Amino acid sequence: MxxxxxxxxxxxxxxxxxxxxxxxxxxxxxxxxxxxxxxxxxxxxxxxxxxxxxxxxxxxxxxxxxxxxxxxxxxxxxxxxxxxxxxxxxxxxxxxxxxxxxxxxxxxxxxxxxxxNMVLLYPFRPDFYKKMGFGYGPKMHQYRITPDSFPLGPSKSRLRFLSLIDKEKVRDCYSRYALKTHGMFYKTDAELEGMFKNPEIRIIGYEDNSEIKGYIQFSFEKRSQTNFVYNDLVIKEMIYETPEALLEISTFLHTQADQVNRIVWNTQEEYVHFLIEDPRNGSHNLLPSVYHETNLSGVGLMYRIINVHGIFEDLKDHNFNHVSAKVKLKIKDTFLPQNNIELILHAHNGWLEIASNGDYDVKISLDVSDFSSMLMGVVTFKELYLLGRTEISNSEYLETMNRLFFSIEKPRSISLF
Incomplete structure (x- = not known):
């Protein structure tokens, strides 16, 4: 026992x-x-x-x-x-x-x-946890960029090195960003302290009117045991609230070209290649026919809804894209029997209510893992349908269901645990 x-x-x-x-x-x-x-x-x-x-x-x-x-x-x-x-x-x-x-x-x-109503983890094997009902989160992309590919702005005069005395300013910057970004966690005290206690980590911040409006946390990584000037700069965390903050941080990175081989940037941003001049990672690999390799990608953070009723209560103030429809939702959850349920959702101009019974226009069925990813905005209902991961009783409602659960903003999270 x-x-x-x-x-x-x-x-x-x-x-x-x-x-x-x-x-x-x-x-x-x-x-x-x-x-x-x-x-x-x-x-x-x-x-x-x-x-x-x-x-x-x-x-x-x-x-x-x-x-x-x-x-x-x-x-x-x-x-x-x-x-x-x-x-x-x-x-x-x-x-x-x-x-x-x-x-x-x-x-x-x-x-x-x-x-x-929701839990998360980083999987040692994604397939193992997928079978337990955890759904994929957004991918992480690793870019290896030459420093001079970052934009060179007119100034980096508002940048300075940050220390422990700036802890609360950094917290405020991060919290403002988290408040505006779906999927972000509040930073814990231990995480914040850890940023300043690691001697290998440097932090540079963009300060505007006594507020930190962006910062970059980075370290150096040796690329050779015999050449001490051959190093990569590894970005651990980069937060920016304004384009001005990003430009000055980019200018700092650009000006490291004489000392740094590549900038290693792990990011969930999908459009990094619009920021940098040359997004190629130095491998010189081509994908058919002429697609230049830019980055590695991987799945990591996984989401799991453990109480379907409860998560809709959490979303009572969220408008589901002004859609009106009556939907019977069937969730398959073999690991949590009490979450293996059917319920009826009444959407009135985007505002959802759970009905105990009654009629419905369409029935959709999917596994709790895919439901968790879809509700977070990682994947659309239509994409799941085309991949054979969900069922719908009336295909005429496919676009309606896609709009109902569509999110223009995919979740982002840089918290490690």
Whole structure:
């Protein structure tokens, strides 16, 4: 019989041992490093209200654990509470004993009990979590751009290096951006502190009337063990509220050409190639027939709606594109039986109400994973239909359903957990 509960500080050592074996690529079995990790985990659990560590115990022995996160996310202009999970790890001697499945089930029920309707994670394998009902978020694109491809503006006079004393100004800048951007989380205190404590990270901000209106967080990465002047500049985070802020930051990047080989930029922006003069990544690869390789792309953050009724309550102030229709929605959820439901939605000029029963114009059916992605605006109903991922009882309503769930703005998130 398993017990899942919050790990106390004395048990964190056992958890760190499990994590070290589960993630050998990022955790080294060096005693000093393990002690530092235990100390960091203990401090985070004691001082950071945005997370907790949980463990799965059998016969009083810790077999695995996870880190749960409590976030606020912008959902079409309204911030809602969402849950996250990270660092899921199972003892190597107890793999394939359903421990990970039990941890994930607890994760979902934990946040359901808190009245939270959506959870998120970064998958170690996207297909594994897709089967558990998690839907794909927006892709991340990695560009490797020559510095002089960034626009060169007339000035970078409003840029300066930022330090810990600028923490609240950076928070204000980030929060204003998050308020305007669907999918963004509020930055936690620990995330903000971490930006300034890492000695490898530099932060440069654009200041206008004593306010930070944009900033870039970056580090340098060696490209050669023998040539010390051969480096890449890696952008960790770049926020800009105005075109003026972006232009000065771009000017800074442009002027690094004598010291930097490539700018490495991981971004969810789809239109980066309109900003930079040469978006090619240096591979010189061509896709048929003459399409120049510009970037790598990957899927990462995944969304999961765990309470369909609840998420529509979260969206009660959101207008669904002024569409009027009566829709029977069938959600397939094999991992959460209580979420495997049918309900009727009445849309009146874009305002949705859930009806307990009654007539409807059209019935649509889809898996909760695809529903989660569609509702977030990652993919359209029509795209899912053409890919065979959804069903509709009357194809004459295809465009109406597409408009109903269409979002002009795809979600963005740069929070890592």
């Amino acid at each position: 398993s017990e899942i509960r919050k790990i106390n500080n004395e048990e964190l050592k056992e958890f760190v041992d499990i994590v070290t074996n589960a993630y050998p690529g990022i955790m080294q079995p060096i005693e000093e490093m393990k002690e530092a990790t235990i100390k960091r985990f203990s401090e985070r659990q004691d001082q950071d209200e945005s997370l907790d560590f949980f463990g799965l115990f059998r016969n009083d022995r810790l077999l695995g654990g996870m880190r749960l996160h409590y976030y606020q996310m912008n959902l079409f202009g309204n911030f809602i509470s969402v849950g996250g999970v990270g660092l899921v790890a199972v003892d190597l001697l107890h793999k394939k004993e359903k421990a990970a499945k039990e941890l994930l089930e607890y994760f979902l029920s934990f946040f359901l009990d808190k009245g939270i």
